Amino acid sequence: MTNKDALLYTKEHEWLSIDGDVATVGITEYAADKLGDVVYVDLPKVGSQTVYMKICGEIESTKSVGELYAPVNGEVVEINDAVTNSPELINQDALGAGWLIKIRFTELPQLLSHAEYAALTDEG
């Protein structure tokens, strides 16, 4: 199990796991659940630049299209080919095997803690 408290989050339902100057990015279980079965993932190319809160990819389910917002300024250093080939990994393990991209960043913007993110998605 992923320790959700060790992750950072955005309002756009991405999670980040920070290791030095590289952030591993995925979408949250909440977002995966809302989308339904993911059938197609469009990720940015390795080497491309990301701009904070600009769309850098798409996650499509049968019913809808979810956008991937870059959670940091930086450069894409790796993409998860496994998830491109098997998009269902996002539904099966959104916080683990369903990770999407790794971005090398220069500085971290203000991000949400798990408690702050959970409050945001708590529908009562």
Added chain:
Amino acid sequence: MNDAGLKTPLYDEHVALGAAFTDFGGWQMPVRYSSDLAEHAAIREAAGVFDISHMAEFFIDGPDAAAYLDHSLVGMASEIADGRAKYSLICNELGQVLDDLIVYRFSTDSYLIISNAGNRHAVANALFAGTEGFEVRVEDASDRLSLIAIQGPKAVEILADLTDAPLGSLKYYSIYSSTVAGKNAFFARTGYTGEDGFELLVNNEDAVGVWRALLAQGADRGLVAAGYAARDTLRLEAGMPLYGHEMTIDTTPFEAGFARVVRLDHEFVGSKALAAIAEHQPAKRLVGLVGEGKRAARADYELFESETSEQSIGIITSGALSPTLGYPVAMAYVQSEFSEPETEIWVDVRGSRQIMRVVSLPFYKRAK
């Protein structure tokens, strides 16, 4: 969860099964229970049940029932054999389609109409307004009846364990009165998935019992409860129109490919207007489109003649990555000159263009 919206008698069953909900015609309906792809596959390979209790039901009884329906609908209800059903449309005087529906005939003086939830009041108003001069009684029974669909190749064998009805001899588009799990029900051999199966019309107070009996009886044969995400991809693969998408108040039956159900050789509400429209070839037509890759062409995406042309030649009405076929499928209105099968056109998918090819509907047909 948002508590707004109408709820069917099966709402608590859906909650207990862990459903996520969506608004459908003002109703809170289950969009999926766990996985919409698994629910879709279950119905193609085994069986599934849908709660479609939000749909509207009207009973039409009286000595003039057949003549009244001939006047009210675009087809000839008087020509339907006892115990059989027909797909039809109800129009206004302008020939605009208020709804598509199925009319079931019990006998020459007794019929049932099942129409869409979102159009219940438009259909009710049209039906009640048309009774003048006919000895007929129209009952809107939508509030007292529930409708449960069981669909899929194993639907009949599962249902057979719960009823004495002669399921094997009931033809496609027929209706029969019997009991299921000890409750009175009409068995309609119709559906919206492209698979064999029945739609069971039961009293509201019997809905939970029938629902649970079907789930219990079918569990070891792969039957699952299925939500509206699966229902939509199933009906799309089967090339079945959804009012509000393929058909609206602004589309004609001829554009939508339903000329065959419009019987212009008789007078009905809208017949004069439709006869005038029928004198000209439709400027646009509903077509099937198939694409390549995995990116779906979805509703409201625009269509173009080439990769670079700026003038739209049509619009997608429904589209998805087909779960059964594995490639994008869509229904769309295109200018008639682009409606021939094998015509290649381009769809704008959020800023990038993909090629698609016109095909005949349906995309998927079950093996007989």
